[in-house]
Amino acid sequence: MQNVEMQSSSPDVPVVGQSVGGLEAPVPKARSRRRGNRRTWPFVGAYLPVTVLVVWQGVCSLQLVVPAILPSPIQIADAFIQLTRTGELLADLKISLIRVILGFLLGAGLGLICGILAGMYRRFEEIVDPTVQMLRTIPHLAITPLFILWLGLGEWSKDVLIATGAFFPMYINTFMGIRSVDAKLFDVARVLQFSRLQQVSKLVLPAALPNLLLGLRLSIGVSWLGLVVAELLGSSSGVGYLILNAQQFSQTDVVFVGLIVFAAVGKLSDSLVRVLEHRLLRWRDSYTG
Amino acid sequence: MSDRQELVIRGLHKSFDTAQGPLQVLRDIHLQVPQGEFVAIIGPSGCGKSTLLRVIAGLDPDYDGDVTLDGERVQQPGVDKGFVFQEHRLFPWLTVAENIAANLSLKDRATREKVKQLIHLVHLDGFEQAYPRQLSGGMAQRVAIARALLRDPKVLLMDEPFGALDAFTRAHMQDVMLNVWLQNRTTVILVTHDIDEAIVLAQRVVVMRAKPGSVQTIVPVNLPYPRKRSDTRLLELRREVLRQLESHMVEYTPVSVPRDTERRRSY
Numbered sequence: 123m124q125n126v127e128m129q130s131s132s133p134d135v136p137v138v139g140q141s142v143g144g145l146e147a148p149v150p151k152a153r154s155r156r157r158g159n160r161r162t163w164p165f166v167g168a169y170l171p172v173t174v175l176v177v178w179q180g181v182c183s184l185q186l187v188v189p190a191i192l193p194s195p196i197q198i199a200d201a202f203i204q205l206t207r208t209g210e211l212l213a214d215l216k217i218s219l220i221r222v223i224l225g226f227l228l229g230a231g232l233g234l235i236c237g238i239l240a241g242m243y244r245r246f247e248e249i250v251d252p253t254v255q256m257l258r259t260i261p262h263l264a265i266t267p268l269f270i271l272w273l274g275l276g277e278w279s280k281d282v283l284i285a286t287g288a289f290f291p292m293y294i295n296t297f298m299g300i301r302s303v304d305a306k307l308f309d310v311a312r313v314l315q316f317s318r319l320q321q322v323s324k325l326v327l328p329a330a331l332p333n334l335l336l337g338l339r340l341s342i343g344v345s346w347l348g349l350v351v352a353e354l355l356g357s358s359s360g361v362g363y364l365i366l367n368a369q370q371f372s373q374t375d376v377v378f379v380g381l382i383v384f385a386a387v388g389k390l391s392d393s394l395v396r397v398l399e400h401r402l403l404r405w406r407d408s409y410t411g
Numbered sequence: 412m413s414d415r416q417e418l419v420i421r422g423l424h425k426s427f428d429t430a431q432g433p434l435q436v437l438r439d440i441h442l443q444v445p446q447g448e449f450v451a452i453i454g455p456s457g458c459g460k461s462t463l464l465r466v467i468a469g470l471d472p473d474y475d476g477d478v479t480l481d482g483e484r485v486q487q488p489g490v491d492k493g494f495v496f497q498e499h500r501l502f503p504w505l506t507v508a509e510n511i512a513a514n515l516s517l518k519d520r521a522t523r524e525k526v527k528q529l530i531h532l533v534h535l536d537g538f539e540q541a542y543p544r545q546l547s548g549g550m551a552q553r554v555a556i557a558r559a560l561l562r563d564p565k566v567l568l569m570d571e572p573f574g575a576l577d578a579f580t581r582a583h584m585q586d587v588m589l590n591v592w593l594q595n596r597t598t599v600i601l602v603t604h605d606i607d608e609a610i611v612l613a614q615r616v617v618v619m620r621a622k623p624g625s626v627q628t629i630v631p632v633n634l635p636y637p638r639k640r641s642d643t644r645l646l647e648l649r650r651e652v653l654r655q656l657e658s659h660m661v662e663y664t665p666v667s668v669p670r671d672t673e674r675r676r677s678y
């Protein structure tokens with residue numbers, strides 16, 4: 123994360139009397155430079171959750187609340203271990219993962235393609251964009267009953283629900299990314315005789331990449347949301363179902379296990395995109411806080 | 412005299428359609444530039460210098476008259492007409508070496524070698540892997556020049572390439588440019604608003620006037636290179652160019668100009 127901070131300190135403003143052939147010092151390798159006025163604490167991000175956990179466990183150990191309302195962290199860990207041992211958790215997680223990946227690929231893939239087409243071709247934009255913008259205003263979770271009616275309770279209704287949600291952020295951000303490409307760079311591409319394909323691969327896509335990645339992240343987030351709703355509304359498997367089922371039997375600790383699993387995989391997928399962002403957007407110099 | 416290896420502009424007219432009707436920007440421009448010549452174009456702001464350069468580059472093919480390069484009518488941009496824009500216009504996501512190569516592959520040995528040579532030519536050794544954001548304005552502009560040179564253009568068109576630079580960097584860039592030209596002998600057409608830049612670098616200075624943009628006169632600079640900026644003959648030429656520029660700018664004549672500004676005046 124730290125080398126994002128590197129600023130160009132323009133090492134090359136020639137000094138008076140510098141000779142024509144004067145060679146400049148090479149750019150130092152991207153090297154982290156810590157801000158002078160800020161000390162970095164180790165694991166600073168862990169302070170808050172650890173404190174919460176300790177207080178939580180204390181409250182439960184003192185029996186200030188019933189376990190059916192709020193199980194202690196240790197009880198939750200226990201339930202987690204048991205569910206893992208029986209294989210139940212893993213099986214549910216696998217099913218959920220397949221759903222979310224399928225739905226996401228379908229929705230985000232379509233969003234990407236439509237976004238590129240709308241961004242590149244004005245005619246396509248005129249035909250498709252107004253409709254998309256209209257559909258976008260419908261909270262897509264409200265369409266769930268329709269999907270269940272049309273597609274039944276099988277896998278398809280869930281995939282389509284997730285895909286519907288994943289489509290919009292990807293579409294909008296791809297479109298915006300392409301439209302924000304500096305028109306002056308197109309002149310350069312013409313002078314350098316870029317082929318149509320090179321125009322897309324060497325100019326449009328790299329320039330739109332920050333937006334593409336943002337779309338990707340939002341899209342993944344919405345996919346998880348769609349998954350939970352799909353599994354809560356009509357399903358006999360998956361992590362969402364695990365939660366719903368546990369709630370009916372007042373196994374609050376299992377509900378928590380489900381939530382934690384969602385949080386973990388959600389965070390993991392988000393981190394993956396962040397790593398991708400970090401690698402692909404090295405060329406940017408933005409404010410890093 | 413043959414038309415080969417030459418840039419020839421004959422009777423060029425150019426107008427833009429605006430809300431108030433057509434606006435004539437260039438009127439009856441004639442100019443012949445033999446292969447290898449260094450020409451500077453100077454003129455008041457808005458006289459159509461950029462427009463003229465864009466027409467020559469083929470970026471604006473909608474014109475009347477003839478613009479031919481090597482006998483062929485210029486109708487679209489291409490690598491034979493290298494263009495250095497006023498801003499560097501590098502691709503921010505590519506490194507220096509990648510920017511110079513752009514759509515050519517660095518995997519190709521010949522290209523890689525040439526890129527390396529050009530980086531050396533513009534004094535950027537060691538910066539191959541730097542991104543544009545890590546470069547100063549002058550360095551970025553040198554990358555842009557190298558990018559144009561890699562394609563061996565028949566003519567190198569530059570639109571106030573050093574305009575945004577401070578005086579020291581600009582002088583340095585002018586020296587770099589001169590070295591590049593002395594080594595390559597590509598035809599160079601340099602638009603500038605700096606009289607000193609024009610007379611130090613060019614073999615001929617085309618002075619333009621505005622409304623509509625046309626050629627006022629062409630001042631030859633028959634001095635050997637390298638030229639000393641303090642050369643008295645340059646001072647004389649400078650006065651001549653200034654006189655030509657001002658002969659059509661009566662309405663702009665300031666009432667009183669501090670001596671200092673008068674001396675550093677630029678267009």
Ligand SMILES: Nc1ncnc2c1ncn2[C@@H]1O[C@H](COP(=O)(O)OP(=O)(O)OP(=O)(O)O)[C@@H](O)[C@H]1O
Pocket residue numbers: 427428429434436454455456457458459460461462463604
């Ligand atoms: N695309 C366009 N549409 C309409 N008018 C234009 C267009 N481009 C340029 N012009 C007009 O043409 C005239 C010449 O513009 P141009 O940019 O060529 O001037 P210039 O000599 O390069 O000026 P400067 O020294 O300020 O860069 C200006 O009056 C400008 O308003």
Ligand SMILES: [Mg+2]
Pocket residue numbers: 460461462570
């Ligand atoms: Mg201009």
